[in-house]
Amino acid sequence: MTAQGVAPQTGSGPEPPNTPLNQGRPHSARMYDYFLGGKDNYVADRQAAAKVLTLWPGVMVAARTNRAFMQRAVRFLAAERGIRQFLDIGTGIPTRPNLHEVAQGVAPESRIVYADNDPIVLAHAQTLLTSSPEGRTAYVDANVADPDTILSSPGVTEVLDLSQPVALSLCALLHFVPDDWEPHEIVRKLVEPLAPGSYLILSHITPDFDPEATQRTVQIYHSGGIQGKIRTRDEVERFFTGLEMVEPGLVVPHRWRTDLATGDPGVETGDVTDEEVSFWAGVARKP
Numbered sequence: 001m002t003a004q005g006v007a008p009q010t011g012s013g014p015e016p017p018n019t020p021l022n023q024g025r026p027h028s029a030r031m032y033d034y035f036l037g038g039k040d041n042y043v044a045d046r047q048a049a050a051k052v053l054t055l056w057p058g059v060m061v062a063a064r065t066n067r068a069f070m071q072r073a074v075r076f077l078a079a080e081r082g083i084r085q086f087l088d089i090g091t092g093i094p095t096r097p098n099l100h101e102v103a104q105g106v107a108p109e110s111r112i113v114y115a116d117n118d119p120i121v122l123a124h125a126q127t128l129l130t131s132s133p134e135g136r137t138a139y140v141d142a143n144v145a146d147p148d149t150i151l152s153s154p155g156v157t158e159v160l161d162l163s164q165p166v167a168l169s170l171c172a173l174l175h176f177v178p179d180d181w182e183p184h185e186i187v188r189k190l191v192e193p194l195a196p197g198s199y200l201i202l203s204h205i206t207p208d209f210d211p212e213a214t215q216r217t218v219q220i221y222h223s224g225g226i227q228g229k230i231r232t233r234d235e236v237e238r239f240f241t242g243l244e245m246v247e248p249g250l251v252v253p254h255r256w257r258t259d260l261a262t263g264d265p266g267v268e269t270g271d272v273t274d275e276e277v278s279f280w281a282g283v284a285r286k287p
Contacts, residue, residue, distance in 0.1 A: 026224035028176055029120055033093045035063035040093050040124070044224075051220050056213040058276025063172075065272055066203050067095065069253035069281050070171045071102050072260040073201045076246075076283070077167050078106035083199060085166040087156065089144050089190070090173030091116040094127040099169060100137050108134040111159050115150050117143035144173060145181050147189040165197035172279075174239070175205040176228040183229075187239045196286055199246075202239055203253055203281035205230045210275045236280040243284035253281035 026048035030041040034049045037060075041049075052059050077083040084107055088099045091114040097105070100112040114128045114137070122141055131137040140155035150156060160166055168190055177183040191200060207214045207230050214230055221228060237250055248256060254272040 026221075026226065027120065028221065028226050028228075029092050029118055032063060032172070033095070035060045036067060036095050037064075038093060038095060040120070048220060048224050052217050055216045055220070056210070056278070058273070058278070059217070061272055062205075062277045062279060065254045065277050066172050066279055066281070068261070069203055069256055069279075070099065070169065070201065071097065072257055073283050074099055074102045074167070074169070075106060075262075076257055076260055077199055077201075078103045078110060081199070081285075083165055083167045084110045085160045085164060086110065086112045086169060087115065087150075087160065087166055088112065088169040088171075089115045089150065090170060090176075091121055091128065091139075092172075093121060094124050098128060100128065100131060100135070104132040104135050108132040111136045113138045113140060113156050113159050115140040115142050115144070115153075115155075117141060144170075144177065144186060147186055151190070151193055162193055162195060164195055165199070166194050167199040167201060168194065169201040170239075171201060171203045171281075172205075174202070175230050176226065178227045178229050184238050184241075188241075191243070191286060194286055198286045200240065200243060200284050200286070202236075202283075203279050204236045204239075206232060206236065206278055206280050208233055208280075209252075209278045214278050233280055236282075240282060240284045242286075244287055246283040246285060250280055250282040252277050253279050256281055256283070 023042045024044055026044045030045040031049050034041040034045055074086065086099060086103055103110040103112060125139040128139050129137050136159050138155040138159045140150060140153045142150045142153060170187065174183050177186065205214060218228065218230055233250065252274045254277055
């Protein structure tokens with residue numbers, strides 16, 4: 001960690017699924033790590049992931065395409081919209097390049113706060129705290145279901161200036177938030193305190209393209225104790241209520257600003273299909 005890193009801060013809030021570091025049960029972050037080609041996963045994660053792959057063969061493409069979308073969106077906001085502050089909630093296990101590496105690769109003075117409420121992510125938090133000398137990074141241990149705790153945590157208030165624009169990243173997170181957590185209200189509470197000119201980056205699994213495969217995939221996650229809900233385009237679009245969508249709007253992630261692709265899987269060659277990815281993704285500005 002550089003001198004610009006900030007030690008993890010602790011928050012409180014409703015307990016998410018799989019809080020214990022239980023190697024005997026599948027875990028959403030570790031499964032996502034496996035789909036991305038990572039090595040921070042265990043037998044139970046790989047077994048559950050194998051079941052998903054039999055139903056949704058494109059899931060590894062989907063995970064990598066979603067990750068590439070996040071990188072393009074961050075690069076776009078840093079390079080073309082002048083954003084220098086980022087709040088990434090639902091960070092997951094670090095996978096290079098991490099969000100701060102993308103943002104600081106464009107603007108070294110960028111400040112980034114990561115937030116998650118997961119012991120395996122916390123165990124890897126030091127990787128997220130390696131900032132450029134000009135910038136700053138922090139990690140907040142808090143649950144997305146408690147947005148007030150995230151926004152008031154020292155990790156946020158000491159690193160970010162909420163009176164200035166911030167890019168809020170909620171990528172591949174909200175499909176792990178069930179309806180009874182009121183996810184649309186959570187997003188509203190996160191966006192409301194942000195300054196005008198702030199942005200929301202969001203991606204979400206959808207049943208719209210391959211309903212049978214995605215619904216059966218959800219059943220596998222549920223059987224492993226992982227909560228969540230996949231949502232239609234209209235339901236995902238509601239997360240952007242009151243915001244101004246950045247062109248090309250809400251699209252499958254491999255069709256979002258392909259002019260910014262730098263080796264993204266399938267984006268430059270056109271090999272990725274909507275059915276494989278089965279995500280909606282978009283970026284919007286707070287007026």
